[in-house]
Amino acid sequence: MTDDLTPLTISDARDGLEKGDYSATELAQTYIQAMEAGRELNAFITETADIALERAVESDARRAKGCVAGPMDGIPIAIKDLFCTEDVLTTAGSHILDGFVPAYESTVTANLKNAGAVMLGKTNLDEFAMGSANITSYYGPVKNPWVADTGPDAGKDLVPGGSSGGSAAAVSGGLAMAATGTDTGGSIRQPASFCGITGLKPTYGRCSRWGTIAFASSLDQAGPMTKSVRDAAIMLGAMAGHDPKDSTSAPQAVPDFEAALTGDIHGLKVGIPKEYRVDGMDPEIQALWDRGIEWLKVSGAEIVEVSLPHTKYALAAYYIVAPAEASANLARYDGVRYGLRVPGDSLDDMYMNTRGEGFGEEVQRRILVGTYALSSGYYDAYYIKAQKVRTLIASDFAKAFESVDVILTPTAPTPAFALGEQQDDPVAMYLNDVFTVPTSLAGLPGISVPAGLSKDGLPLGLQLIGRAFDEETLLRVADVMEISAGFTFHHGAED
Amino acid sequence: MSYVIKGETCDWEVVIGLEVHCQVISNAKLFSGAATDFGAEPNTQVSMVDAAMPGMLPVINEECVRQAIKTGLGLKAQINTTSVFARKNYFYADLPQGYQISQADQPIVGHGTLILDMADGSTREIGIERLHLEQDAGKSLHDQDPKRSFIDLNRTGVALMEIVSDPDMRSPEEVGAYLRKMRSIVRYLGTCDGNMDQGSMRCDVNVSVRPVGSSELRTRAETKNVNSVKFAQQVIEIEATRQVGIYDNGGEVVQETRLFDSQKGETRSMRSKEHAHDYRYFPDPDLLPLVFSDELVAEIKASLPELPDERKARYVGEFGLSPYDAGVLVQEKDTAMYFEDVASGRDAKMAANWVINNLFAVLSDRGVGISDSPVTAADLGKLLDLIADDTISTKIAKDVFEAMLETGDAPDKIVEDKGLKQITDTGAIEAAVDAAIAAGEAQVAQYKGGNEKILGWFVGQVMKATQGKANPGQVNKLLKEKLDD
Numbered sequence: 002m003t004d005d006l007t008p009l010t011i012s013d014a015r016d017g018l019e020k021g022d023y024s025a026t027e028l029a030q031t032y033i034q035a036m037e038a039g040r041e042l043n044a045f046i047t048e049t050a051d052i053a054l055e056r057a058v059e060s061d062a063r064r065a066k067g068c069v070a071g072p073m074d075g076i077p078i079a080i081k082d083l084f085c086t087e088d089v090l091t092t093a094g095s096h097i098l099d100g101f102v103p104a105y106e107s108t109v110t111a112n113l114k115n116a117g118a119v120m121l122g123k124t125n126l127d128e129f130a131m132g133s134a135n136i137t138s139y140y141g142p143v144k145n146p147w148v149a150d151t152g153p154d155a156g157k158d159l160v161p162g163g164s165s166g167g168s169a170a171a172v173s174g175g176l177a178m179a180a181t182g183t184d185t186g187g188s189i190r191q192p193a194s195f196c197g198i199t200g201l202k203p204t205y206g207r208c209s210r211w212g213t214i215a216f217a218s219s220l221d222q223a224g225p226m227t228k229s230v231r232d233a234a235i236m237l238g239a240m241a242g243h244d245p246k247d248s249t250s251a252p253q254a255v256p257d258f259e260a261a262l263t264g265d266i267h268g269l270k271v272g273i274p275k276e277y278r279v280d281g282m283d284p285e286i287q288a289l290w291d292r293g294i295e296w297l298k299v300s301g302a303e304i305v306e307v308s309l310p311h312t313k314y315a316l317a318a319y320y321i322v323a324p325a326e327a328s329a330n331l332a333r334y335d336g337v338r339y340g341l342r343v344p345g346d347s348l349d350d351m352y353m354n355t356r357g358e359g360f361g362e363e364v365q366r367r368i369l370v371g372t373y374a375l376s377s378g379y380y381d382a383y384y385i386k387a388q389k390v391r392t393l394i395a396s397d398f399a400k401a402f403e404s405v406d407v408i409l410t411p412t413a414p415t416p417a418f419a420l421g422e423q424q425d426d427p428v429a430m431y432l433n434d435v436f437t438v439p440t441s442l443a444g445l446p447g448i449s450v451p452a453g454l455s456k457d458g459l460p461l462g463l464q465l466i467g468r469a470f471d472e473e474t475l476l477r478v479a480d481v482m483e484i485s486a487g488f489t490f491h492h493g494a495e496d
Numbered sequence: 497m498s499y500v501i502k503g504e505t506c507d508w509e510v511v512i513g514l515e516v517h518c519q520v521i522s523n524a525k526l527f528s529g530a531a532t533d534f535g536a537e538p539n540t541q542v543s544m545v546d547a548a549m550p551g552m553l554p555v556i557n558e559e560c561v562r563q564a565i566k567t568g569l570g571l572k573a574q575i576n577t578t579s580v581f582a583r584k585n586y587f588y589a590d591l592p593q594g595y596q597i598s599q600a601d602q603p604i605v606g607h608g609t610l611i612l613d614m615a616d617g618s619t620r621e622i623g624i625e626r627l628h629l630e631q632d633a634g635k636s637l638h639d640q641d642p643k644r645s646f647i648d649l650n651r652t653g654v655a656l657m658e659i660v661s662d663p664d665m666r667s668p669e670e671v672g673a674y675l676r677k678m679r680s681i682v683r684y685l686g687t688c689d690g691n692m693d694q695g696s697m698r699c700d701v702n703v704s705v706r707p708v709g710s711s712e713l714r715t716r717a718e719t720k721n722v723n724s725v726k727f728a729q730q731v732i733e734i735e736a737t738r739q740v741g742i743y744d745n746g747g748e749v750v751q752e753t754r755l756f757d758s759q760k761g762e763t764r765s766m767r768s769k770e771h772a773h774d775y776r777y778f779p780d781p782d783l784l785p786l787v788f789s790d791e792l793v794a795e796i797k798a799s800l801p802e803l804p805d806e807r808k809a810r811y812v813g814e815f816g817l818s819p820y821d822a823g824v825l826v827q828e829k830d831t832a833m834y835f836e837d838v839a840s841g842r843d844a845k846m847a848a849n850w851v852i853n854n855l856f857a858v859l860s861d862r863g864v865g866i867s868d869s870p871v872t873a874a875d876l877g878k879l880l881d882l883i884a885d886d887t888i889s890t891k892i893a894k895d896v897f898e899a900m901l902e903t904g905d906a907p908d909k910i911v912e913d914k915g916l917k918q919i920t921d922t923g924a925i926e927a928a929v930d931a932a933i934a935a936g937e938a939q940v941a942q943y944k945g946g947n948e949k950i951l952g953w954f955v956g957q958v959m960k961a962t963q964g965k966a967n968p969g970q971v972n973k974l975l976k977e978k979l980d981d
Binding site for chain 1: 784
């Protein structure tokens with residue numbers, strides 16, 4: 002084989018395939034080797050090398066006939082194992098879905114397949130997408146390809162963030178050119194930040210949820226995890242679109258997102274929410290945020306301070322709404338029809354045995370929290386109150402977007418931490434989502450762009466938040482910020 | 497009329513509210529495209545959505561929404577152009593999602609009314625609290641295997657309308673009238689087939705009792721899944737007696753769900769308090785609020801068929817039928833159509849009498865419905881025509897009707913074959929009259945002596961001589977003329 006093809010981005014590969022520098026089959030083979038060589042990261046639950054090669058061959062055949070399906074044709078990608086894939090084991094990172102092989106393909110992965118993308122495998126994730134460190138997976142934790150050069154975690158195995166930790170690690174580690182993720186409270190953006198890649202959570206309703214295993218239906222949204230903002234734009238175009246099978250999917254046309262990357266943000270207004278300057282914020286994160294503000298200012302944007310006064314209630318509201326929905330969404334995993342069944346003397350015993358063994362601790366915790374929040378006598382105090390907060394947070398953003406075009410915040414309060422840390426305190430773990438959750442509650446698009454390194458050499462991301470269904474402006478600003486950041490794609494000590 | 501239970505210390509009246517579940521007539525289920533045919537092989541009408549496969553999402557079936565609106569309009573109820581689907585959470589093996597998609601705070605149909613037609617011809621208005629759309633559950637089959645239960649998901653996700661009444665009923669009789677009227681309305685509308693024996697209409701019966709004269713609402717017990725009018729009435733009697741017994745013994749009725757055992761004729765507590773369900777209703781985040789326009793409601797309203805109440809009023813107003821007869825005739829749309837075919841161009845009262853007094857008796861003897869009537873509306877009409885044009889007398893007509901039932905022949909053919917044509921030839925009748933007078937000297941004397949009742953003897957003689965075929969009017973007239981001479 003020729004040069005190493007793994008550093009290529011989607012836009013690079015699109016051009017290279019076009020020019021005939023290499024074939025989709027060669028790309029697939031390269032990535033299959035990388036995927037196999039990188040097993041130590043535990044990024045994949047299921048590798049689908051055969052499918053990848055088959056689709057790559059088909060892609061090359063299409064290209065030979067001059068009927069390329071689009072910019073994703075022949076691009077080797079990884080699929081978060083929350084998307085149901087026809088005839089391919091789909092686990093959601095859970096024991097309870099043991100042996101579950103769907104007879105259907107999720108709309109998002111079907112869209113990608115139709116766009117010619119080549120599936121390399123199914124990536125690891127926090128069980129049912131519940132987690133911020135990819136440590137709740139039944140299939141074991143994922144390792145972040147990055148390693149700290151200095152500091153207390155130097156040389157230790159780091160978490161990739163979660164829940165789309167496998168996808169983030171795969172892209173960051175060069176095991177896939179891009180990957181799908183899903184984001185409920187930050188599950189694309191936070192791992193993107195931890196792994197030094199780009200992660201875009203589109204507007205709620207932009208991508209169909211049909212065939213994606215549900216965590217919290219009113220928040221779940223699929224999105225691309227890529228090596229560049231341009232790649233995110235290209236891949237989102239292939240994933241998005243109205244789907245009549247999902248009642249919450251928006252009947253919105255899919256624009257040419259890549260065309261929005263004009264490099265020109267003169268006159269755009271960037272909001273800086275004062276409430277995000279939380280007490281005890283890591284000075285490194287603060288410094289990074291200030292740098293981001295400076296880059297955008299220098300690029301011609303106007304910086305405006307905005308107020309999102311209900312931000313401080315977001316995390317609490319999220320941890321009512323999401324578990325409440327999850328408690329119902331996960332009721333179907335009962336051992337009756339598919340997946341794990343642990344027998345019992347009665348139906349109730351079978352339920353208890355199956356769900357007791359099949360669900361991990363974090364999932365059980367959230368089911369309990371959600372069940373409690375919906376219980377008679379507590380419903381008004383928790384669920385209804387949380388929904389009210391949600392409405393207030395959405396109107397905070399609506400008000401802010403009257404005067405700005407995008408909002409800039411940090412993505413996560415810290416860089417990646419060592420495996421084993423923060424594991425005993427679920428609330429400390431939940432704090433990882435403090436900057437990403439408000440966007441999710443408001444249904445708005447958010448993107449994490451790698452913007453720099455911590456003093457210990459770990460990647461840090463900045464988050465841009467956009468208006469509903471205005472991913473174009475969001476991507477345009479993100480692209481400019483990415484260029485300004487000049488982020489170098491290296492993995493620390495090991496490189 | 498009023499239904500009173502004698503207690504030890506006082507008389508009690510019963511307060512009843514019903515929740516009727518009507519399976520919506522539609523080709524597909526409420527949130528999936530799977531078919532809804534009754535009696536299909538188990539698990540052959542199940543989509544991925546119905547089986548609650550991971551990642552599957554519900555999409556509302558507009559036809560079911562139209563059917564619910566139609567039913568709401570038929571119940572003269574308020575139609576809510578915005579309503580919300582909620583999840584009702586509980587675990588059961590035949591409930592694949594682990595929740596039923598239903599409507600809680602914001603149902604599609606609000607308050608309406610249903611008019612009861614009582615046996616004495618009076619009517620009573622019963623309030624409808626609400627109608628909401630929800631999914632049916634599947635079926636658990638416990639009798640197929642000694643150790644295991646089998647699950648049939650064909651019914652899973654089929655659309656139901658739950659119609660909740662106000663606690664306005666006071667007797668088993670009213671409950672019977674309510675269920676029959678509800679069935680009648682949904683059948684007229686074509687929104688539910690109303691077949692309680694197939695389970696496409698079933699009800700939960702809420703019963704409480706209170707001292708006569710009191711207006712309080714005491715604790716009620718709910719008996720689930722009652723599947724016939726007779727059983728519903730039985731449940732009320734059983735529950736009323738049980739509850740009065742509890743109060744008589746100084747106890748308190750417990751709010752609970754009970755199960756009716758038709759074999760033993762008793763209700764039993766279904767679940768104890770500690771197993772009481774907390775359904776944890778919350779708006780289903782997979783579905784947007786159900787919103788439709790006033791125009792849609794108007795369009796559906798314009799397409800409503802004539803409903804039993806309106807039809808009854810027409811029968812009373814136009815045809816001069818008694819409210820009771822009209823009520824009986826309109827109850828089933830097919831019966832009303834049959835009646836109208838018979839009455840068309842004829843004496844409607846006579847048609848009503850024949851349908852109610854003669855045909856209904858036969859149908860109930862044979863246990864068949866009007867659609868399987870051994871006598872067609874056309875033939876019954878012809879029979880009435882034969883009476884009207886004096887071809888046969890009413891008395892002979894009854895014999896002809898019997899013959900029609902036996903042979904299935906048309907009435908004119910029977911009259912012809914059996915020579916039952918009425919004698920209207922004055923000469924022939926006069927001869928028979930003369931013969932009777934000649935043969936009854938003693939009776940003539942009695943008549944002349946003032947005993948007019950003896951006229952019947954002469955009529956009998958004439959009828960005997962003519963095998964009943966003489967026109968009775970003519971016979972009477974001639975007899976009187978000759979005897980009064």
